[in-house]
Amino acid sequence: MVSYIVMSENIEKLVVYTDGGSRNNPGHAAIGYVIFDKTGTELERYNQYIGIATNNEAEYQALLTAVRDISTKYPHCEEIELNLDSELVVKQLTGVYKIKESRLKTLANSIHQYLSLIPRFSLKHILREKNKIADSLVNQALDERK
Numbered sequence: 001m002v003s004y005i006v007m008s009e010n011i012e013k014l015v016v017y018t019d020g021g022s023r024n025n026p027g028h029a030a031i032g033y034v035i036f037d038k039t040g041t042e043l044e045r046y047n048q049y050i051g052i053a054t055n056n057e058a059e060y061q062a063l064l065t066a067v068r069d070i071s072t073k074y075p076h077c078e079e080i081e082l083n084l085d086s087e088l089v090v091k092q093l094t095g096v097y098k099i100k101e102s103r104l105k106t107l108a109n110s111i112h113q114y115l116s117l118i119p120r121f122s123l124k125h126i127l128r129e130k131n132k133i134a135d136s137l138v139n140q141a142l143d144e145r146k
Contacts, residue, residue, distance in 0.1 A: 013038040019134035020058025029053035031062035032137025047137035060107035067114040
């Protein structure tokens with residue numbers, strides 16, 4: 001697991017990239033995220049093998065882990081920009097699509113609870129090419145599992 005943090009006082013805005021993935025679906029799965037401050041300085045990287053899960057479960061778990069960790073490590077943050085390469089997860093969490101799977105609903109509820117603690121946040125779908133660090137963290141965790 002890669003994890004490090006650069007502590008900084010008075011963080012106004014964080015820019016976060018998350019990713020989750022499984023090899024086979026469902027299959028061995030991992031999560032990753034990277035956090036930057038508003039100037040683009042990298043503050044933290046994190047990845048973890050999470051066991052057997054679907055791709056969607058891994059995407060949700062990555063986001064949940066990131067917002068949970070942010071609420072603990074950056075409690076005074078005023079704004080978070082969350083970037084995911086899963087259009088489905090973004091549309092489900094923003095209410096465009098319904099969440100039918102009960103396990104995903106549970107993860108979504110937990111994500112919303114943490115997001116309610118943050119004054120301003122946005123969820124953005126980005127292209128996979130713009131999420132290379134988080135994607136590489138997922139693959140690293142999966143490779144290290146072997």
